[in-house]
Amino acid sequence: MKLRLPLWFLVISHLTASAFAAENWPQFRGPSRNGLSDAKGTPVKWSETENVKWKTPVHGKAWSSPVIWDNQIWLTTATEDGKELFAVCVQRDTGKILHDVKLFDVPVPQYADRFNSYGSPTPVIEAGRVYVTFGSPGTACLDTKTAKVLWQRRDLPCNHYRGAGSSPIVHGGLLIMNFDGSDHQYVIALDKQTGKTVWQTKRSIDFQDLKPDGTIFREGDMRKGFSSPHIAVFDGKPILVSSASKATYAYNPADGKELWRVEDRKFHSGSVSPVSGLGLVFTCTGLAKGELWAVKPGGSGVVTDTHVVWKLNRNAPTRPSPLLVGELLFLVDDGGIATCLEAKTGAEVWRERVGGDYSASPVFAGGKIYFLNQQGKGTVIEAGRQFKVLGENTLEDGFMASPAVAGKALFLRTKTALYRVEQ
Helix, strand or coil, X not given: CCCCCCHHHHHHHCCCCCCCCCCCECCCCCCCCCCECCCCCCCCCCECCECEEEEEECCCCCCCCCEEECCEEEEEEECXXXXXXXXXXXXCCXXXXXXXXXXXXXXXXXXXXXXXXXXXXXXXXXXCEEEEECCXXXXXXXXXCCCCEXXXXXXXXXXXXXXXXXXXXXXXXXXXXEEECCCCEEEEEEECCCCCEEEEEECCCCCCCECCCCXXXXXXXXXXXXXXXXXXXXXXXXXXXXXXXXXXXXXXXXXXXXXXXXXXCCCCCCCCCCEEECCEEEEECCCCCCCEEEECCCCCEECHHHHEEEEECCCCCCCCCCEEECCEEEEECCCCXXXXXXXXXXXXXXXXXXXXXXXXXXXXXXXXXXXXXXXXXXXXXXXCCCXXXXXXXXXXCCCCCCCEEECCEEEEECCXXXXXXXX
């Protein structure tokens, strides 16, 4: 008799403690940068009066996700007009605010669309340090014990045009960030100890959007991007995968050299962060009717015609990032259609409506997938080939930030508060 193990068990059995620490959630989309956690016993049911260990109001308006290290949770916030930018530290056990530090004053903020915020990029945390960015207005490294600023940068040019959205990542000794605005488009790596530039690489695509007088067609949207960088490992070698407007790039993370790129000039303003696994990179091509592509890494230059394995052009997300669990790829599009695909082929397994509008990226924990919508609804489904709803829950306000997972708890940021949800 052949033993059939559930999908979540097969996934957990392949996770390593170093890559997927259940107690910490150090960056956007967690330890793996893929939205996966090896936590067990995470809740299925919650409400304002059920399974909420604590609720802490957070001032200002910001869509950054919480990051967690030991007993600290860090997140950013900003005044709605963008003139004051803050880092906030909350005690994980109690929800008590430990630090609330104003990092930057911005006398004349750039324009940010009301759908966005001036505090949308998620921090990165590690032992003793947290790295916080608001894009061009400022990037800083803080001591997590004292909240003292160890270094800062305010000289990284970029007109974010509709507001910053890309979160940084740490890779080895580097803090890596995307800057994709209407005027400048580049990827930069800073020495995480000092904040000094190690390398900076300009986007190589010809946007083909200039008028004869040198001005840009359709203002800045054709060059704008919101996506966060991602480190993928193939054949034991890391590559930096970075989605931008009209292209997804692969770079050598050590020196920033471009390795290859795939282009789709029909779309722009890439917002979804790539994920990787099974020998493929999964990337979405842009806002407004974008597509999801599975790309085989390798080659050089433009490899669109040779390395795109399959495409999804129906119900592809343009804000929430995909979730790769085992050999299945789970998606939710901006309008609340959830889809499960066979990751290697793109074949549809199921497609169902979960309802609402979505910006937050889903997470996987304890054999379950969590979808959080802008109306405050949290839908929990089984991570499998059959669409099975395990719970539907509501909190006040709505979700723009993606959830964090640590221990047996979910840490959920709504538009006004941070919650610890635990059964």
